[in-house]
Amino acid sequence: MSPPLEFLALAERLADAARPVIRRYFRTAVAIDDKADDSPVTIADREAEAAMRVLIRDAFPDHGILGEEHGAENTGAEWVWVLDPIDGTKAFITGKPCFGTLIALAHRGKPVLGIIDQAITDERWLGAAGRPTTFNGRPIGVRACDDLAKAYAYTTGPEYFDAATRPAWDRIAARVKLPRYGADCYAYGLLALGFVDLVVEAGLKPYDYAALVPVIQGAGGIVTDWLGGDLTVASDGRVCAAGDAALHAKALAVLAGES
Numbered sequence: 001m002s003p004p005l006e007f008l009a010l011a012e013r014l015a016d017a018a019r020p021v022i023r024r025y026f027r028t029a030v031a032i033d034d035k036a037d038d039s040p041v042t043i044a045d046r047e048a049e050a051a052m053r054v055l056i057r058d059a060f061p062d063h064g065i066l067g068e069e070h071g072a073e074n075t076g077a078e079w080v081w082v083l084d085p086i087d088g089t090k091a092f093i094t095g096k097p098c099f100g101t102l103i104a105l106a107h108r109g110k111p112v113l114g115i116i117d118q119a120i121t122d123e124r125w126l127g128a129a130g131r132p133t134t135f136n137g138r139p140i141g142v143r144a145c146d147d148l149a150k151a152y153a154y155t156t157g158p159e160y161f162d163a164a165t166r167p168a169w170d171r172i173a174a175r176v177k178l179p180r181y182g183a184d185c186y187a188y189g190l191l192a193l194g195f196v197d198l199v200v201e202a203g204l205k206p207y208d209y210a211a212l213v214p215v216i217q218g219a220g221g222i223v224t225d226w227l228g229g230d231l232t233v234a235s236d237g238r239v240c241a242a243g244d245a246a247l248h249a250k251a252l253a254v255l256a257g258e259s
Contacts, residue, residue, distance in 0.1 A: 002130030003105055003113045007079070010059050011103050015117040015124060017055055018048040018085055018101045022119040027095045040089050045069050048085035048101065056081050066233065068207045080106045082233065084207040088184030097121055098186040104210035109232045114211035116189045125189050125215045133192055133218030142221040142243030143194035148175040148250050151197035154187035155179075165202040165238065168226070168255045172200055175254060188212045188241060192219035197243050198251055202226075204237040216241050222248045226255045
């Protein structure tokens with residue numbers, strides 16, 4: 001389902017609201033707290049999400065919100081916004097501008113609108129069902145690459161896989177031409193731009209991947225779980241994104257241990 005234009009306009013306003021908060025705190029001596037899962041969080045994360053939630057409530061009070069920092073409200077609604085104010089907080093706190101603000105809108109659990117916004121480098125990817133993905137307003141597309149041996153592949157870091165999923169990534173890393181690390185959501189933006197061929201991750205939450213789905217799909221790529229199923233807010237957090245459908249199929253086979 002293609003989201004109404006007023007929803008796209010709101011998504012851009014949300015990204016615009018998060019930007020000044022993030023810029024104000026980037027590369028400053030910001031206080032860092034550790035959450036229950038030992039992942040870091042800063043005042044920038046919390047303030048950016050709070051600013052976005054105010055705009056959503058004002059514009060569409062019947063919509064739900066699922067955010068990394070401030071929890072869930074009305075998530076049984078037909079339309080639910082899924083927010084990660086700073087995807088890549090570890091990059092943010094170490095001064096590396098590969099993090100991004102992720103803004104998604106799900107319709108009955110299926111992501112149909114997504115933004116990856118990089119406030120420091122002034123880059124924005126916008127994807128929506130039924131529309132081509134844009135990068136700073138211009139249409140973009142993935143590149144063809146149907147051979148794992150020629151593929152450039154990213155994951156955020158091998159430490160993010162657990163004992164059950166790490167061997168699957170190791171098989172991918174052994175087969176691709178160039179395995180790379182440490183780009184967080186930025187890697188998916190590079191895939192949509194045609195500079196990366198494959199991104200494989202596990203253990204993600206809905207706010208980590210929901211925005212990426214429309215961005216990749218609208219650029220001509222494919223993104224699913226490791227079994228080839230559609231990603232929804234209820235998926236298990238294992239993600240495989242590729243610019244080429246043939247490459248995606250081969251990657252899924254390797255992840256499953258079939259080749």
